[in-house]
Amino acid sequence: MQSRVKFGSFLRGIALGSVALFAVPALGQEPAGQTVITAARYVDVLTGKTVEFPAIFVGADGRITNIADARTVRWGSDVKHIDLGDKTLVPGLIDMHVHLDGPADIGGYRGLEFTDSFWGMTAVKNARDMLDAGFTTVRNVGSGDRNDIGLKQAIDAGYAVGPRIVPAGYALGATGGHCDSTYLPPSLEKKDGKEEGIGDSPDELRYQVRRQRKFGAEVIKVCATGGVFSRNTEPGQLQVPEAELRAIADEAHQWGLRVAAHAHGGAGIRAAIAAGIDTIEHASLVDDEGIRMAVARKQPVWFAMDIFNTEYTQAEGAKNGVLEDNLRKDREIAQIQRDNFRKAHRAGVRMVFASDAGVMPHGQVGGQFRVMVEYGMTPLQAIQAATKNAAEALGREKDVGAIAIGRYADIVAVDGNPLTDVRQLESVDAVVKGGVVVKGE
Secondary structure (H helix, E strand, O other), X not given: OHHHHHHHHHHHHHHHHOHHHHOOOOOOOOOOOOEEEEOOEEEEOOOOEEEEOEEEEEOOOOEEEEEXXXXXOOOOOOXXXXXXXXXXXXXXXXXXXXXXXXOOOXXXXXXXXXXXXXXXXXXXXXXXXXXXXXXXXXXXXXXXHHHHHHHHHHHHOOOOOOOEEEEOOOOEEOOOOOOOOOOOOHHHOOOOOOOOOEOOOHHHHHHHHHHHHHOOOOEEEEEOEOOOOOOOOOOOOEOOOHHHHHHHHHHHHHOXXXXXXXXXXXXXXXXXXXXXXXXXXXXXXXXXXXXHHHHHOOOOOEEEOOOOOHHHHHHHHHHHOOOHHHHHHHHHHHHHHHHHHHHHHHHOOEEXXXXXXXXXXXXXXHHHHHHHHHOOOOHHHHHHHOOHHHHHHHOOOOOOOOOOOOOEOOEEEEXXXXXXXXXXXXXXXXXXXXXXXXXXX
């Protein structure tokens, strides 16, 4: 903390002493409520360059109004100064695949120990853990009881602290598929119809898109194939055919929503790409044709590949109650998925950061940057996957994903240089959300 004070004094001294030399107008007339954030440098993910001595001005609405050279500007006493010292700043990170109401240490049938409202309560802590890890925006791709929508509303209203949430509500899927309830016997299933989100025709799934949007979903999630942590499904199985996926995509796009498709298997990935789905989740068993289709499609499609969490699930899963059959599936696809991540990246597939937090602890997701670099990305490309690329995939380039004028002042600070040591992002030193320090001071 001592170095922070010294560096801040250095910046103020330079700023005050160099106005005449550089003939730069003072910024003392900044609007009321203005904040300025200074540090040693920041990573401009839009250009790939590092900018020294930034002075990032933030308005009362939490958006960046100006970025100046801290050596050549002054600010008035009415401007709040946040000095992050000799740190490197990166944009607030974005995780495109999380489950906030899924505690990682409760697996298999252990979930039956708890009442229905328990899961929403755990989401509050998980959201805070993700924010403290530097993830200021998350896309929650499926929750029970619309816990993600309720938590988003609580955070926005100031009743809880957490990241910006892009919620999906209930995930869509086929009867008996990965997103259906597959753990209980018929006597314990609903007697009055299908589970929420489940449909078995284009019309039924169009209705489910409208229903999720009606109650607050901002993205639609569909399970196109079987999965690892469901029962009685295999990851490679196609469960929602192309015609139904196309109906979901068309309906969602009509309402201005984007669609994420859980798709491990090659057939499901190809069907989702052909149907116009926006992001392919997991993409574990993608084949050469699926990669070719993803690169060639005119409408951008993004792969969201969770290539880190298996380290946790294999080490802790059995203790947490995960069934051996699920751990078997996890083991079988883990290395294949990582190798296909490398192959897809080399081929030019657009990639975003996606951890599947909930399968692993939410506060540990920054560890995935290391694995992304091990399997072919540069540190800059891995950071861009969690900032610039993710914002584009969300369609929210005006809000998040870069330290840039007009976007929210969502900023993460680390001690070292993440462009040479991406593991700096495994434990961040400070987090700013909307110009307000939420960790580190």
